[in-house]
Amino acid sequence: MSSLDQFRQETREWLSKNCPESQRQPVKKNEIIWGGRRRKFPSVDAQLWFERMRDKGWIAPDWPKEYGGGNLSVDECKILEQEMRSLGCRPPLYDQGLWMFGPALLKYGSEDQKKEHLTKITQGEIRWCQGYSEPGAGSDLAGLKTKAEDCGDHFLVNGSKIWTTYADQADWIFCLVRTNTEVAKQQGISFLLIDMESEGVTTSPIELISGESEFCQTFFDNVKVPKENLVYEVDKGWEVAKEVLKHERKLISKLDHMTEKEDRSVMELAKEVIGLDSNGKLRNSSLRDQLTRHLMAEQADQLSGLRIFQQMRAGQPDPKLPLTMKYANTSEQQRKDELFLAILGNQGLTWQDEAFPKSYRTLVQNWAYNKSLTIAGGTSEIQLNIIAKRALGLPE
Numbered sequence: 312m313s314s315l316d317q318f319r320q321e322t323r324e325w326l327s328k329n330c331p332e333s334q335r336q337p338v339k340k341n342e343i344i345w346g347g348r349r350r351k352f353p354s355v356d357a358q359l360w361f362e363r364m365r366d367k368g369w370i371a372p373d374w375p376k377e378y379g380g381g382n383l384s385v386d387e388c389k390i391l392e393q394e395m396r397s398l399g400c401r402p403p404l405y406d407q408g409l410w411m412f413g414p415a416l417l418k419y420g421s422e423d424q425k426k427e428h429l430t431k432i433t434q435g436e437i438r439w440c441q442g443y444s445e446p447g448a449g450s451d452l453a454g455l456k457t458k459a460e461d462c463g464d465h466f467l468v469n470g471s472k473i474w475t476t477y478a479d480q481a482d483w484i485f486c487l488v489r490t491n492t493e494v495a496k497q498q499g500i501s502f503l504l505i506d507m508e509s510e511g512v513t514t515s516p517i518e519l520i521s522g523e524s525e526f527c528q529t530f531f532d533n534v535k536v537p538k539e540n541l542v543y544e545v546d547k548g549w550e551v552a553k554e555v556l557k558h559e560r561k562l563i564s565k566l567d568h569m570t571e572k573e574d575r576s577v578m579e580l581a582k583e584v585i586g587l588d589s590n591g592k593l594r595n596s597s598l599r600d601q602l603t604r605h606l607m608a609e610q611a612d613q614l615s616g617l618r619i620f621q622q623m624r625a626g627q628p629d630p631k632l633p634l635t636m637k638y639a640n641t642s643e644q645q646r647k648d649e650l651f652l653a654i655l656g657n658q659g660l661t662w663q664d665e666a667f668p669k670s671y672r673t674l675v676q677n678w679a680y681n682k683s684l685t686i687a688g689g690t691s692e693i694q695l696n697i698i699a700k701r702a703l704g705l706p707e
């Protein structure tokens with residue numbers, strides 16, 4: 312048996328033994344385990360699952376052991392992911408530090424910063440949020456204006472960030488700030504880490520159409536940030552920012568867990584609601600065409616994902632193909648949401664009215680929520696610009 316086969320077998324056995332049955336069901340929003348100073352576990356099983364994975368180093372399986380990671384190779388991580396998926400194991404921890412900031416700190420942070428911050432992430436002790444977007448700087452992120460003034464032993468930060476997901480629940484924020492206005496936009500940005508409990512930091516929740524408020528506007532009013540909280544070099548934060556964005560795809564895949572999953576496939580729903588003709592075909596031929604198109608596109612996306620993984624594994628990563636994935640995956644998800652609604656017809660008009668079946672209302676709610684997928688982490692228009700320029704080499 313190869314060492315990877317052996318790893319697979321041991322992983323499967325360990326997960327079967329250690330993942331409580333209740334943690335093998337699709338996760339609901341109120342059952343998610345977020346880390347942080349105010350960490351609360353939704354159940355005893357959730358806490359057990361978190362602690363077992365933490366002690367095994369599998370909260371961040373690919374990070375080095377000295378920061379609480381698992382030191383697993385690319386292949387071993389893939390096997391762990393596959394085995395967790397096949398048993399239906401929930402992620403043991405949700406945190407933007409884990410998905411986005413941590414991998415960038417591994418590359419750009421000082422040893423002291425890694426020991427301090429990565430370890431607290433893998434132990435679920437600190438919850439992070441992302442301070443990039445500003446009221447006047449979203450797609451044009453490099454136009455950001457939140458200012459950090461050099462005051463000797465500290466920076467003095469003033470300005471505000473917007474759409475900061477869960478800023479009101481986070482303990483620390485990784486933040487882009489302007490440290491130089493004399494140079495080209497991208498060259499005057501620094502990457503700062505700010506404790507949300509610092510004097511002068513406030514958050515104000517933004518209410519969404521659903522009545523929930525996952526976003527905040529975050530204000531910095533004369534906030535003193537110690538110099539040791541600067542990642543990499545002054546005015547070189549854009550490099551770190553881009554590294555974080557490479558990992559933002561993980562965030563997008565986690566956003567998927569913010570919605571309750573449909574309990575049947577689009578095909579099953581079509582058969583149930585539209586029905587089959589005497590030849591066993593879907594009664595509505597136009598919907599049949601759209602469904603076929605969607606199922607083919609979905610499979611093509613999955614195969615592209617596999618191709619990227621195999622290229623990485625072979626040490627020959629294609630720099631262009633991954634650039635297409637965010638646009639491809641999120642637009643296909645939205646086409647699928649539209650199909651669900653087309654199938655439901657007048658059964659798909661509400662997510663609130665309890666006269667409609669719960670499973671149908673969930674589909675409508677997901678349709679609304681998933682609109683955010685083509686905005687978060689760079690809008691589709693920006694993705695298309697990137698694909699045109701960097702993947703296809705088209706002129707500006």
Ligand SMILES: Cc1cc2nc3c(=O)[nH]c(=O)nc-3n(C[C@H](O)[C@H](O)[C@H](O)COP(=O)(O)OP(=O)(O)OC[C@H]3O[C@@H](n4cnc5c(N)ncnc54)[C@H](O)[C@@H]3O)c2cc1C
Nearest residue numbers: 441442443444449450474475476683686687688689690692
């Ligand atoms: C669910 C979700 C979570 C988020 N979480 C965070 C977070 O935690 N932290 C954070 O900092 N931000 C967060 N954001 C903000 C997100 O990064 C921005 O919304 C996004 O970058 C777009 O910026 P904007 O909203 O300012 O839109 P704008 O940049 O104002 O864009 C408006 C429209 O113009 C189009 N457009 C803009 N420029 C171009 C161009 N050059 N070519 C073609 N079209 C263009 C856009 O595609 C869009 O349709 C989140 C957003 C969402 C939806």
